[in-house]
Amino acid sequence: MKYLIFFIGSLAVALMIFLALTFSFEPGKTDELDLEKPIVVVVKATVAGQPMNFWSVVQQGINEAAKEFGVEVNITGPDHERQINRQVNILNTVIEENPPLIILAASDYYLLAESVGVAEEKGIPVITMDSAVNSPYPVSFIATNNVEAGIKAGNEMNRLLSEGGDGAIAIVSHIRETATAIEREAGVRQALEKQIITGTWYCENDQKIAYENTMEILKDSSVKGVVALNEIVTLGVAEAIRDSEASNRVMVVGFDSAPQELAFLEEGIIKATVVQRPYNMGYMSVKTAVEYLKGDNIAPLIDTGSVLITAENMFQREYQELLFPVNDE
Numbered sequence: 001m002k003y004l005i006f007f008i009g010s011l012a013v014a015l016m017i018f019l020a021l022t023f024s025f026e027p028g029k030t031d032e033l034d035l036e037k038p039i040v041v042v043v044k045a046t047v048a049g050q051p052m053n054f055w056s057v058v059q060q061g062i063n064e065a066a067k068e069f070g071v072e073v074n075i076t077g078p079d080h081e082r083q084i085n086r087q088v089n090i091l092n093t094v095i096e097e098n099p100p101l102i103i104l105a106a107s108d109y110y111l112l113a114e115s116v117g118v119a120e121e122k123g124i125p126v127i128t129m130d131s132a133v134n135s136p137y138p139v140s141f142i143a144t145n146n147v148e149a150g151i152k153a154g155n156e157m158n159r160l161l162s163e164g165g166d167g168a169i170a171i172v173s174h175i176r177e178t179a180t181a182i183e184r185e186a187g188v189r190q191a192l193e194k195q196i197i198t199g200t201w202y203c204e205n206d207q208k209i210a211y212e213n214t215m216e217i218l219k220d221s222s223v224k225g226v227v228a229l230n231e232i233v234t235l236g237v238a239e240a241i242r243d244s245e246a247s248n249r250v251m252v253v254g255f256d257s258a259p260q261e262l263a264f265l266e267e268g269i270i271k272a273t274v275v276q277r278p279y280n281m282g283y284m285s286v287k288t289a290v291e292y293l294k295g296d297n298i299a300p301l302i303d304t305g306s307v308l309i310t311a312e313n314m315f316q317r318e319y320q321e322l323l324f325p326v327n328d329e
Helices: 002-024 053-069 084-096 113-121 146-164 179-191 207-217 231-243 259-267 278-293 317-323
Strands: 039-042 073-076 102-104 126-129 140-143 168-173 197-202 223-228 251-255 272-276 301-303 306-310
Touching: 039 084, 039 278, 053 073, 053 278, 084 102, 084 113, 102 278, 113 126, 126 278, 140 278, 146 179, 146 223, 146 251, 146 272, 146 306, 168 179, 168 207, 168 231, 179 197, 197 207, 207 223, 207 231, 223 231, 231 251, 231 259, 259 272, 272 317, 306 317
Parallel strands: 039 073, 039 102, 102 126, 126 140, 140 301, 168 197, 168 223, 223 251, 251 272
Antiparallel strands: 272 306
């Protein structure tokens, strides 16, 4: 009898605990963040200021994650990637507003570091996206492994030159001190260590300057290959190759997947392009921010990946969503 009373009592206590837990936790409520201010994303260039396909797709990922996780996100930045001082000023203003977290795509590896230090002093967590900054403070870095991506571009150039004959190679880059430029060039040079590289040309992420640089490069008949390190640069290089009718003589390997780049790829003006996953980059930056603010453990480094695309594989099913994303907004 005593055991029966004990059993019934235990069952009653268990039932009370179960009911308490059932009514205290509502699905979708415990995981929501109650933020007084929006998370702020400081990008290199706004979509309105410079309609660069890469940043447009990054923003799609940011907006989708913000909607999915129920947080408000403000996106700000200069009109152009070369406006580094402007980005520093914008970041400083954002820090003064004391947001819960800042996601930063730094235009300069060194010049943004001091401002990140100020954020650290104020206790504002920082996540870096796309391009790193010279500071140990950011809690996570979400980007393409740019050295690896550069190696992919360099290896493809090696393959192209082995088929079409040896020759010198020129590198056309975007902005000298941005981490993406530094790391991609390092990867390219690592892969092309046995080749002759005539030099690196910088264009301040200006398509016209990239075009003019390429026209100058083409005056050297020994140049048989050009590696272009981002979307804007690739477009400028490809236009120069097209206008010079040099696509049979000079191999071009580029970066990214703007619609015009893919058209150049189909035409054979660009032989290959290393395509990043900008949607994933934007989405994962917000997802990681939410996880951090909830107190979850997050990875200090998230590689969003890249893939080498050629005219031969660009229409394969596995790459359709990557190359031809549908904007539902």
